[in-house]
Amino acid sequence: MDESEKSFETKELTINLGPQHPATHGVLRLVLQLNGETIVKCTPYVGYLHRGVEKLGENRTYFAALPLTDRLDYISSMNNNVGYVNAVEKLFGIEAPDRAKYIRTMVAEMGRISSHIVWLGTHVLDIGATTPFLLSMAQRERILDLFEMVCGARLTVSYPRVGGVRNDISQEFLDQLYEFVLDFPSNMDTFETLVTENRIWKERTVDIGVISAEEAVNWGLTGGTLRGSGVDYDVRKYFPYDAYDKVEFDVPVGKKGDCYDRYLVRIGEMRQANRIIKQCIENLPAGPVMADAPKFTLPPKDMVLKDMEHLIHQFILITKGPTVPEGEIYVGSEVPKGELGFYFVSDGTGKPYRMRVRSPSFIHASVLPRLSEGGLIADVIANIGTIDIVLGECDR
Amino acid sequence: MEPLQVADKLKERFPEEVLDVREFRGQVSVTVKKGRILEICRFLHDDPDLFFDYLADLCGADYLGKKENRFEVVYHLYSIRHRHALRLKAEVPERDVRIDSVMPVWIGVNWHERECYDMFGIVFAGHPDPRRVLLPEDWEGYPLRKDYPMKGPDKEWGGFVDVLERSKKYRQYDWYQ
Numbered sequence: 001m002d003e004s005e006k007s008f009e010t011k012e013l014t015i016n017l018g019p020q021h022p023a024t025h026g027v028l029r030l031v032l033q034l035n036g037e038t039i040v041k042c043t044p045y046v047g048y049l050h051r052g053v054e055k056l057g058e059n060r061t062y063f064a065a066l067p068l069t070d071r072l073d074y075i076s077s078m079n080n081n082v083g084y085v086n087a088v089e090k091l092f093g094i095e096a097p098d099r100a101k102y103i104r105t106m107v108a109e110m111g112r113i114s115s116h117i118v119w120l121g122t123h124v125l126d127i128g129a130t131t132p133f134l135l136s137m138a139q140r141e142r143i144l145d146l147f148e149m150v151c152g153a154r155l156t157v158s159y160p161r162v163g164g165v166r167n168d169i170s171q172e173f174l175d176q177l178y179e180f181v182l183d184f185p186s187n188m189d190t191f192e193t194l195v196t197e198n199r200i201w202k203e204r205t206v207d208i209g210v211i212s213a214e215e216a217v218n219w220g221l222t223g224g225t226l227r228g229s230g231v232d233y234d235v236r237k238y239f240p241y242d243a244y245d246k247v248e249f250d251v252p253v254g255k256k257g258d259c260y261d262r263y264l265v266r267i268g269e270m271r272q273a274n275r276i277i278k279q280c281i282e283n284l285p286a287g288p289v290m291a292d293a294p295k296f297t298l299p300p301k302d303m304v305l306k307d308m309e310h311l312i313h314q315f316i317l318i319t320k321g322p323t324v325p326e327g328e329i330y331v332g333s334e335v336p337k338g339e340l341g342f343y344f345v346s347d348g349t350g351k352p353y354r355m356r357v358r359s360p361s362f363i364h365a366s367v368l369p370r371l372s373e374g375g376l377i378a379d380v381i382a383n384i385g386t387i388d389i390v391l392g393e394c395d396r
Numbered sequence: 397m398e399p400l401q402v403a404d405k406l407k408e409r410f411p412e413e414v415l416d417v418r419e420f421r422g423q424v425s426v427t428v429k430k431g432r433i434l435e436i437c438r439f440l441h442d443d444p445d446l447f448f449d450y451l452a453d454l455c456g457a458d459y460l461g462k463k464e465n466r467f468e469v470v471y472h473l474y475s476i477r478h479r480h481a482l483r484l485k486a487e488v489p490e491r492d493v494r495i496d497s498v499m500p501v502w503i504g505v506n507w508h509e510r511e512c513y514d515m516f517g518i519v520f521a522g523h524p525d526p527r528r529v530l531l532p533e534d535w536e537g538y539p540l541r542k543d544y545p546m547k548g549p550d551k552e553w554g555g556f557v558d559v560l561e562r563s564k565k566y567r568q569y570d571w572y573q
Contacts, residue, residue: 047531047532050531054515090421214449217449218503219503219504220450220452220502220504221504233476327420328425329420329423354458358455362508366507367504
């Protein structure tokens with residue numbers, strides 16, 4: 001070592017990433033301690049979007065808490081609604097009719113495609129590719145337009161209802177959706193040509209943020225983040241809800257558990273989601289879209305306006321809520337980010353005594369230090385993208 | 397294994413600890429004393445027939461005036477290999493809101509326990525990083541307790557008061573001088 005090198009003094013540098021940073025996908029703040037370019041310690045801070053959804057839910061009836069779930073993961077509000085109504089239906093002990101189940105499965109998979117496609121666009125944008133982002137937004141726009149056709153809202157849909165769905169879908173909607181479904185594989189091929197074998201992309205993701213299968217399960221990871229490590233845990237297969245036991249689909253799994261595997265898994269999931277939608281359209285049964293359970297479901301609006309009985313019924317259900325059996329229940333559902341679980345404790349009144357939201361993003365944000373420490377600072381951005389978090393869901 | 401069989405096995409192993417077993421809509425909850433929770437969890441995780449490798453969720457619950465022991469910590473366990481689930485509930489009385497952390501068994505429970513402390517004030521002994529997670533460090537009170545008002549406390553949080561005062565100061569600042 002010569003004299004000039006000896007005179008250098010090195011020390012650890014602490015930098016702050018976020019909360020307002022485009023690559024953190026929301027208001028996530030990371031405090032990074034760096035030794036050169038290597039991360040020594042990474043501390044995430046969350047809670048900037050905390051709105052107290054659980055407390056609000058405990059002070060509302062089961063019907064009125066549904067729009068709150070839209071605001072959890074605002075990229076895929078349809079999936080949250082489906083998870084919520086499934087949990088509430090299981091607590092009430094009612095079942096939606098077949099047609100409603102198929103419609104829910106269909107719209108949930110549309111939500112999955114729209115969420116994954118936003119993830120794909122933003123993840124590759126963070127790493128430096130602009131074109132897939134623009135292409136993905138165009139695809140997402142088509143799904144949002146279809147959502148608008150079916151329920152009038154694009155983002156915060158609140159379309160599924162306890163006991164079914166709000167309204168039946170039209171033939172026009174089905175035709176346009178089918179068109180989308182037929183186009184989709186070739187659109188995915190376009191993405192894959194741009195990204196999958198791209199040398200820069202592979203350089204930035206292969207062997208980055210590796211987590212083994214046992215460790216991933218121990219951490220409580222779910223969704224694509226877990227399946228990238230080679231565990232085939234998918235709530236849709238393990239606890240089938242809605243029409244998932246009546247459609248055929250595969251669960252893509254990775255091998256190594258690095259960013260690239262998680263990317264491949266999610267790409268595979270989009271293709272599978274497309275397959276599910278296609279089967280749902282082709283096998284859509286006829287029939288009602290609301291369960292025949294007058295004590296637990298809201299009466300049809302046209303009857304409320306005509307008939308005294310139904311009006312009284314609606315009044316009681318809205319103000320007091322239904323009379324729910326006492327008990328507690330935990331129901332998970334597979335949302336694009338992972339397993340979204342709802343835990344209800346009912347004390348027999350119309351409001352949940354305890355409502356708990358188990359959000360996948362919360363766990364995935366907590367695993368960031370494990371993925372990032374020891375790596376380079378540039379890989380933190382790849383890791384944030386690959387765990388696919390939405391801070392609205394993380395903070396609740 | 398059927399969930400009730402799991403509960404029986406747990407009862408066999410820890411006859412003193414298990415207080416209550418209940419079934420509702422096919423889901424089984426086992427209520428236990430909080431004293432040996434870490435041992436119970438380690439048994440559930442390590443036993444080859446049970447093998448609860450995945451902790452889906454940990455949360456608190458407040459039964460103010462409803463139950464003798466005010467708080468409960470609820471563990472939702474699942475075994476990916478054997479495909480069975482169990483809900484474990486540990487009773488925590490108000491006079492001693494301490495319970496052992498189960499982080500040595502499932503490391504992913506880290507933020508769940510921090511959140512439970514944040515929202516209910518339940519202290520997890522042995523947790524390596526026992527800070528609040530969602531609310532600011534200097535927040536007063538525990539929001540998900542049943543005696544915490546729905547609309548929040550009467551006085552504003554200190555950090556927000558600072559921001560308001562700063563904005564007042566900047567309003568008087570002459571930007572064009």
